[in-house]
Amino acid sequence: MYKQVLDNNMPKQSIKYEYIHHIFNVIAILILFSVFLYLWNKFEWWTFLIYVIPTLAIMMIVIGFINPIIRLKRTSFEIGEQYIEVQKGLYYQKRSVQPYRRVQFVKIKHGPISRMLNIYFVVVVTAGSSVFLPMVNRQTADKTRLNIMTKVKEVTDDV
DSSP: OOOSSOSEEOOTHHHHHHHHHHHHHHHHHHHHHHHHHHHHHHHTOOTTHHHHHHHHHHHHHHHHHHHHHHHHHHOEEEEOSSEEEEEEOSSSOEEEEEEGGGEEEEEEEOOHHHHHTTOBEEEEEESSOEEEOOOBOHHHHHHHHHHHHHHHHHOOSOO
């Protein structure tokens, strides 16, 4: 039966991670905006650009603070008997199903900020692609990795 939200959701710390990541993006936007202001003043560009560029920058900043809340509610995954199912998407939902017979290995990725917040990324690598599961805490990441690898070892047929 089709479920709206799958079993494993992202933890609340993922919002903090997304916000920290977004703050770095905001700093980059502000640096680019200051460069734009300098060039606009130096080369006397069209006046309407001074209204368009800040509007776009403000929209990007505001949307960046709203998106993590929506992503938290709409991103999940499930480890089934025959497959891994991942649901992603901010405004348009996308579900991907990966059968165990296609899985080659599973790895856990993290960076300094995600490690500080106890958030890890489980990556399922297949013959043709990689499937990133939503952010999870360390215990869930280890449990998910072991669970997937156990199911992969049980597969008898070959691709």
